[in-house]
Amino acid sequence: MPILPKKKVGIVACSGEEMxxxxxxxxxxxxxxxxxxxxDTVTICLPLFLAGGEGDRAFAxxxxxxxxxxxxxxxxxxxxxxxxxxxAASIVVTDVVSGNGLGPIRGSRTLNEAGMQAxxxxxxxxxxxxxxxxxxxxxxxxxAGVEEATAEVPEEAxxxxxxxxxxxxxxxxxxxxxxxxIALPAIFEQFYQSGKRPGDGTTRELLEVTRIYNPIxxxxxxxxxxxxxxxxxxxxxxxxx
Amino acid sequence: MSPNRRVVIVPCSGIGKxxxxxxxxxxxxxxxxxxxxxTELVALSLLVLxxxxxxxxVAGHPTVTIDGCRLAxxxxxxxxxxxxxxxxxxxxxxxxxxxxxxxxxxxxxNPEGQKLARVLAxxxxxxxxxxxxxxx
Numbered sequence: 001m002p003i004l005p006k007k008k009v010g011i012v013a014c015s016g017e018e019m020x021x022x023x024x025x026x027x028x029x030x031x032x033x034x035x036x037x038x039x040d041t042v043t044i045c046l047p048l049f050l051a052g053g054e055g056d057r058a059f060a061x062x063x064x065x066x067x068x069x070x071x072x073x074x075x076x077x078x079x080x081x082x083x084x085x086x087x088a089a090s091i092v093v094t095d096v097v098s099g100n101g102l103g104p105i106r107g108s109r110t111l112n113e114a115g116m117q118a119x120x121x122x123x124x125x126x127x128x129x130x131x132x133x134x135x136x137x138x139x140x141x142x143x144a145g146v147e148e149a150t151a152e153v154p155e156e157a158x159x160x161x162x163x164x165x166x167x168x169x170x171x172x173x174x175x176x177x178x179x180x181x182i183a184l185p186a187i188f189e190q191f192y193q194s195g196k197r198p199g200d201g202t203t204r205e206l207l208e209v210t211r212i213y214n215p216i217x218x219x220x221x222x223x224x225x226x227x228x229x230x231x232x233x234x235x236x237x238x239x240x241x
Numbered sequence: 242m243s244p245n246r247r248v249v250i251v252p253c254s255g256i257g258k259x260x261x262x263x264x265x266x267x268x269x270x271x272x273x274x275x276x277x278x279x280t281e282l283v284a285l286s287l288l289v290l291x292x293x294x295x296x297x298x299v300a301g302h303p304t305v306t307i308d309g310c311r312l313a314x315x316x317x318x319x320x321x322x323x324x325x326x327x328x329x330x331x332x333x334x335x336x337x338x339x340x341x342x343x344x345x346x347x348x349x350x351n352p353e354g355q356k357l358a359r360v361l362a363x364x365x366x367x368x369x370x371x372x373x374x375x376x377x
Contacts, residue, residue, distance in 0.1 A: 017284050018284050
């Protein structure tokens with residue numbers, strides 16, 4: 001397996017602007033990203049994800065995601081499953097609201113008191129899910145320097161998009177068309193460092209590892225193999241220059 | 242404008258960048274403050290995932306998109322859902338025209354970002370007015 005950037009958890013919020021629960025999902029997501037687990041989470045931009053953003057879809061293919069949905073329509077969870085893979089965890093605002101007996105949530109633009117309480121509860125639950133997914137408990141959380149729910153907002157808190165997840169991609173010509181292959185530069189680097197040089201055996205291995213991160217239609221395997229062999233040869237030539 | 246001639250507003254739903262926040266704030270300003278009787282906000286994800294209610298809300302009504310950046314996800318996704326876009330706006334274009342209004346912040350916008358959202362919302366509100374007239 002190629003060495004990929006530090007494991008993080010992707011947060012996908014439905015962000016439905018037309019309903020207060022959508023705003024709760026957004027506020028809760030930002031609270032996790034900016035205050036509760038800033039070093040362990042990135043936001044996956046739902047519109048970009050839907051529009052085919054390769055970085056966001058790639059991130060969700062590599063790393064666990066938590067979907068935060070405003071209502072039972074579960075747009076964030078469904079979109080994640082449709083385009084990348086089933087979210088590792090999913091939370092629905094309306095469930096949290098009814099489960100905690102919170103009053104009616106109002107204000108799509110500015111949440112009322114019950115809405116802010118719901119956002120806090122959802123954010124804390126998401127932070128707990130993030131810790132679980134990263135295998136952290138108690139002391140490990142403290143050692144990781146993660147801020148607890150009561151911590152003050154950092155002055156320059158920013159939420160990191162998965163666009164900046166650092167998963168490398170490479171465009172390659174296959175059968176006369178250009179395809180974007182996720183993780184290919186990292187795969188090439190790892191193969192080269194482990195002494196694998198261009199050849200039929202290496203090409204077969206490259207195809208198998210590349211397939212883990214990229215859909216390769218069976219009828220195009222030969223074309224992909226040819227493209228990988230060509231690109232890896234180029235890569236190796238560059239290394240010796 | 243009667244309710245059946247309302248204009249649908251679809252903002253970018255991005256939560257990771259400032260421009261997304263400006264787009265959302267501009268949309269709320271149009272729908273809640275400037276043209277509350279003639280506009281309706283519809284969430285992008287519902288449209289894209291084929292929600293019948295959201296599609297019914299859009300069908301037969303002019304749709305205005307407000308995108309954060311040049312990726313124009315809202316415009317592209319509405320079009321790819323088979324729905325026409327009557328007018329499209331981007332925060333980036335508004336910022337190019339108002340360089341002094343540099344938006345900052347995601348959870349809450351700085352005063353410049355709020356002003357930029359207001360300026361953009363006023364442009365959108367004018368477009369809503371024009372679209373309403375063209376339908377009469």
